[in-house]
Amino acid sequence: MIKLEYPFTKDKIRELKVGDMVLISGKMFTGRDAIHKYLHEGNPSPVDLNNQIIYHCGPVVLENKDGSYEVKAAGPTTSIREEPYQWEVMRDHGILGVIGKGGMGPKTLEGNKKYGCVYFHAIGGAAQVLAEKIKSVDNVYLKEKFGSPEAIWELTVDEFPVVVTMDAHGNSLHEKVNTDSSNKLKSLL
Amino acid sequence: MAVRKKKKVAKTSSTKKKVAKKKVAKKKVAKKKVAKKKVAKKKVAKKKVAKKKVAKKAVKKKVQIAKKVIKKANSDKALFDTMLELTRVTSAEIPDDVQKVVLKALAREEKNTTAEYAMNIIQANIVLAKKKSQPICQDTGTIHIFVEHPVGLDQTKFRKITEKAIVKATQVGYLRQNSVDSLTGKNEGINIGPGHPDLHFKENPKRKSVKISMMLKGGGCENVGAQYSLPNTELGAGRDLDGVRKVILDAVQKAQGKGCGPGVLGICIGGDRGSGYKYSKEQLLRMLDDTNPHPDLKKLEKDIVETSNKLGIGPMGFGGKTTLLGCKIGVLNRLPASFFVSISYMCWAYRRKGIELSNKMEIKNWIY
Numbered sequence: 421m422i423k424l425e426y427p428f429t430k431d432k433i434r435e436l437k438v439g440d441m442v443l444i445s446g447k448m449f450t451g452r453d454a455i456h457k458y459l460h461e462g463n464p465s466p467v468d469l470n471n472q473i474i475y476h477c478g479p480v481v482l483e484n485k486d487g488s489y490e491v492k493a494a495g496p497t498t499s500i501r502e503e504p505y506q507w508e509v510m511r512d513h514g515i516l517g518v519i520g521k522g523g524m525g526p527k528t529l530e531g532n533k534k535y536g537c538v539y540f541h542a543i544g545g546a547a548q549v550l551a552e553k554i555k556s557v558d559n560v561y562l563k564e565k566f567g568s569p570e571a572i573w574e575l576t577v578d579e580f581p582v583v584v585t586m587d588a589h590g591n592s593l594h595e596k597v598n599t600d601s602s603n604k605l606k607s608l609l
Numbered sequence: 610m611a612v613r614k615k616k617k618v619a620k621t622s623s624t625k626k627k628v629a630k631k632k633v634a635k636k637k638v639a640k641k642k643v644a645k646k647k648v649a650k651k652k653v654a655k656k657k658v659a660k661k662k663v664a665k666k667a668v669k670k671k672v673q674i675a676k677k678v679i680k681k682a683n684s685d686k687a688l689f690d691t692m693l694e695l696t697r698v699t700s701a702e703i704p705d706d707v708q709k710v711v712l713k714a715l716a717r718e719e720k721n722t723t724a725e726y727a728m729n730i731i732q733a734n735i736v737l738a739k740k741k742s743q744p745i746c747q748d749t750g751t752i753h754i755f756v757e758h759p760v761g762l763d764q765t766k767f768r769k770i771t772e773k774a775i776v777k778a779t780q781v782g783y784l785r786q787n788s789v790d791s792l793t794g795k796n797e798g799i800n801i802g803p804g805h806p807d808l809h810f811k812e813n814p815k816r817k818s819v820k821i822s823m824m825l826k827g828g829g830c831e832n833v834g835a836q837y838s839l840p841n842t843e844l845g846a847g848r849d850l851d852g853v854r855k856v857i858l859d860a861v862q863k864a865q866g867k868g869c870g871p872g873v874l875g876i877c878i879g880g881d882r883g884s885g886y887k888y889s890k891e892q893l894l895r896m897l898d899d900t901n902p903h904p905d906l907k908k909l910e911k912d913i914v915e916t917s918n919k920l921g922i923g924p925m926g927f928g929g930k931t932t933l934l935g936c937k938i939g940v941l942n943r944l945p946a947s948f949f950v951s952i953s954y955m956c957w958a959y960r961r962k963g964i965e966l967s968n969k970m971e972i973k974n975w976i977y
Contacts, residue, residue, distance in 0.1 A: 522867035567796030
């Protein structure tokens with residue numbers, strides 16, 4: 421088990437390899453479909469994402485009476501929908517990690533290599549285990565515009581469990597499993 | 610004159626008589642009047658009694674109506690509480706038959722692999738969600754509700770109360786704000802809108818109580834669902850069970866880990882594009898350990914699970930031994946020109962619960 425701690429650096433990110441099980445501690449920002457499309461259209465990010473990690477997640481968040489927030493459930497959402505935009509967000513906003521589920525495609529893999537980024541796979545559906553790792557909700561951006569699940573939530577996490585499935589060296593576990601299972605299926609039909 | 614006088618006397622006497630007669634008559638009239646008055650009084654008395662009776666009846670009726678209103682209000686409140694509780698439990702707990710196969714899958718994976726790691730987190734999540742009474746998965750999905758009821762259920766009212774319960778369930782965090790206007794992208798934050806919730810009624814005269822099944826199906830697994838039209842040249846799939854098998858396995862391979870595997874397939878052979886998908890979802894209401902009454906389908910269900918698990922896609926698509934936890938297949942008639950195979954993929958966070966209601970609209974027992 422590898423521990424990755426804030427502040428994150430390109431060097432640390434480039435050390436990670438496909439199959440590594442990693443516990444992330446520090447900051448992360450949620451961002452999913454609406455945010456990626458918004459950034460792709462050239463809108464400025466409401467928060468500096470340089471050297472930060474984006475988490476493909478639309479959490480269940482309750483607002484307390486004192487105005488603070490409480491995350492009730494926060495698992496990853498399917499990442500492949502961001503495939504057209506992700507490499508651009510790496511290029512234009514300097515992110516060095518993406519957390520999601522289901523993996524991403526060749527554009528993102530290329531982006532990983534070029535801009536020094538990795539794709540971390542969180543366990544899809546494990547909303548409670550992952551919500552427990554969130555220690556605080558520090559801010560929220562674009563909530564009014566996009567609604568709660570699509571907003572950027574700034575979170576502090578402690579030992580958030582993920583698996584590296586696409587590294588910064590051109591390796592993708594998803595590509596491998598897809599090719600292997602496709603070949604296997606041909607032999608079984 | 611005397612005669613005249615006599616006449617007069619006579620006249621006077623006759624007038625006297627007349628007067629007397631009149632007096633008698635008057636007396637009679639008076640008596641009659643008295644009698645009438647008496648009768649009238651009696652009538653009034655009777656009327657009063659009658660009025661009192663009517664009043665009593667009215668009060669009784671009012672009480673009855675009030676009781677009915679209270680009873681209705683109570684049963685409305687009971688139904689609201691029932692739907693809220695059903696939503697809470699469906700979102701936070703997976704059914705026992707699913708839990709069993711998840712544990713089996715965990716035991717099957719090799720130690721110290723990412724597949725085992727994934728299954729361990731999945732199992733820990735199932736336990737934690739139940740303990741905290743919070744959503745297993747943050748995508749609390751499309752709310753599918755299937756209601757089977759005896760004759761006479763007020764469906765309009767049922768829908769209204771169900772919608773109220775869903776709004777409440779969203780406010781307290783059993784459900785995510787999950788319903789978005791497809792044109793404007795606006796999220797009202799209440800989970801109510803065209804198509805939401807997805808509510809189906811089925812009247813069954815043989816039923817004595819209302820049965821409700823709820824299923825929460827997330828978007829990730831819904832997105833990897835697929836519909837094939839046979840024949841399919843690319844896959845070499847013809848209009849027979851072998852062709853059906855080929856397209857199902859193709860869908861499993863294409864889904865990879867994107868639907869939050871290991872998953873369960875609900876499949877419909879036949880129907881049209883609409884009914885096929887709907888029926889494929891109804892297959893997901895079946896218990897995982899039930900037996901398909903059709904021997905060919907029973908065989909196919911088993912074969913799909915075994916073959917899929919040889920593909921090495923594994924939990925989350927990390928590679929591993931469990932790609933599918935189950936497969937349920939149903940059949941609808943088709944048109945001569947069409948042969949659809951509709952496949953719905955359910956993630957491991959298989960949220961499906963069912964209840965039977967008492968006459969008071971309270972939860973009588975849990976089906977699963």
